[in-house]
Amino acid sequence: MAxxxxxxxxxxxRLFKALSTAPVVATLSPGSALATGSVLQCLSDTAExxxxxxxxxxxxxxxxDCYAYRSVQYWDGGDVTVITPSTTSAPxxxxxxxxxxPGVIIVQSSTSPGTFYTRVDNISSDVIVLGTDVRLExxxxxxxxxxxxxxDVVSGGxxxxxxxxxxxxxxxxxxxxxxxxxKNGSPTSVGSASNPPTSVVDTQLLLxxxxxxxxxxxxxxxxxxxxxxxxxxxxxxxxxxxxxxx
Amino acid sequence: xxxxxxxxxxxxxxxxxxxxxVWERGLxxxxxxxxxxxxxxxxxxxxxxxxxxxxxxxxxxxxxxxxFAGPVDLDGGAQSQIVAALLFLEGAELVESQPI
Numbered sequence: 001m002a003x004x005x006x007x008x009x010x011x012x013x014r015l016f017k018a019l020s021t022a023p024v025v026a027t028l029s030p031g032s033a034l035a036t037g038s039v040l041q042c043l044s045d046t047a048e049x050x051x052x053x054x055x056x057x058x059x060x061x062x063x064x065d066c067y068a069y070r071s072v073q074y075w076d077g078g079d080v081t082v083i084t085p086s087t088t089s090a091p092x093x094x095x096x097x098x099x100x101x102p103g104v105i106i107v108q109s110s111t112s113p114g115t116f117y118t119r120v121d122n123i124s125s126d127v128i129v130l131g132t133d134v135r136l137e138x139x140x141x142x143x144x145x146x147x148x149x150x151x152d153v154v155s156g157g158x159x160x161x162x163x164x165x166x167x168x169x170x171x172x173x174x175x176x177x178x179x180x181x182x183k184n185g186s187p188t189s190v191g192s193a194s195n196p197p198t199s200v201v202d203t204q205l206l207l208x209x210x211x212x213x214x215x216x217x218x219x220x221x222x223x224x225x226x227x228x229x230x231x232x233x234x235x236x237x238x239x240x241x242x243x244x245x246x
Numbered sequence: 247x248x249x250x251x252x253x254x255x256x257x258x259x260x261x262x263x264x265x266x267x268v269w270e271r272g273l274x275x276x277x278x279x280x281x282x283x284x285x286x287x288x289x290x291x292x293x294x295x296x297x298x299x300x301x302x303x304x305x306x307x308x309x310x311x312x313x314f315a316g317p318v319d320l321d322g323g324a325q326s327q328i329v330a331a332l333l334f335l336e337g338a339e340l341v342e343s344q345p346i
Contacts, residue, residue: 008315008316011314011316012315014291014315015295015311015314015315015318018290018291018294019292
């Protein structure tokens with residue numbers, strides 16, 4: 001009973017505190033953008049899911065282990081994301097170079113089987129994070145101040161999408177583990193860009209639970225997110241997001 | 247005592263129907279996604295608190311306040327704020343109401 005009374009007392013204080021604050025309420029509609037960053041911001045943008053879909057898992061809906069891995073980064077002040085161009089037969093889409101600016105992550109993709117990535121600067125170690133349909137390699141260069149994430153998504157044996165993301169890290173970097181859900185709030189799968197399942201409601205993906213993948217540096221608690229412009233394999237500008245320490 | 251809001255509100259029961267709301271608790275309090283509308287709401291403390299109570303179980307105004315905070319005296323201004331928050335939540339289609 002004492003515990004119940006204490007809970008009521010705490011709630012009463014919360015109520016009075018809530019009554020003392022300004023009733024600021026905002027609503028973010030699907031497809032709209034919000035000036036301040038939020039994980040939900042990018043994923044509510046209609047441009048985001050295409051990239052999201054390309055980047056993540058192909059596991060079945062309802063699978064409790066169906067998680068999507070996304071690259072995340074936080075940096076200090078003017079730290080600049082490194083753009084890693086491809087030297088494969090798949091050229092960068094026109095205009096990509098103009099997007100090379102601080103804070104931008106460029107995603108390199110190719111639909112040509114056999115096309116692969118170009119490793120950068122003194123890569124010394126490979127870590128396979130995912131197997132089966134999605135292979136994600138996290139590589140650190142010899143100096144330890146750069147993390148490279150290379151992700152290959154293979155769908156149906158006829159499409160290979162390669163993403164190459166490279167960025168400088170001063171204070172750490174990592175991956176987040178997320179579970180996509182559909183408009184009904186149910187866990188769902190995310191298909192490849194080349195063959196999206198019709199059941200995916202791609203404008204309403206959420207990150208209801210985001211936490212740091214194991215084995216990577218940095219404490220990523222208290223995250224805020226920033227939408228970034230990126231480019232998909234067709235040369236279309238899409239939005240990506242980078243989490244930063246709040 | 248929980249005070250008496252306007253009769254119209256006092257005589258209604260507030261509830262939610264449809265798919266569960268998805269609360270984003272990792273970044274900040276009060277961020278909730280409504281699967282029905284596809285909207286993400288950034289709620290301030292009061293509507294977030296009220297919505298969380300109604301999300302658990304339907305409640306009238308009196309039940310809502312007492313369930314959360316026990317017997318408590320609220321002045322007219324506080325009552326008005328709660329009523330306004332309830333009406334906002336209803337307007338945002340996050341809750342519904344029906345006569346008791």
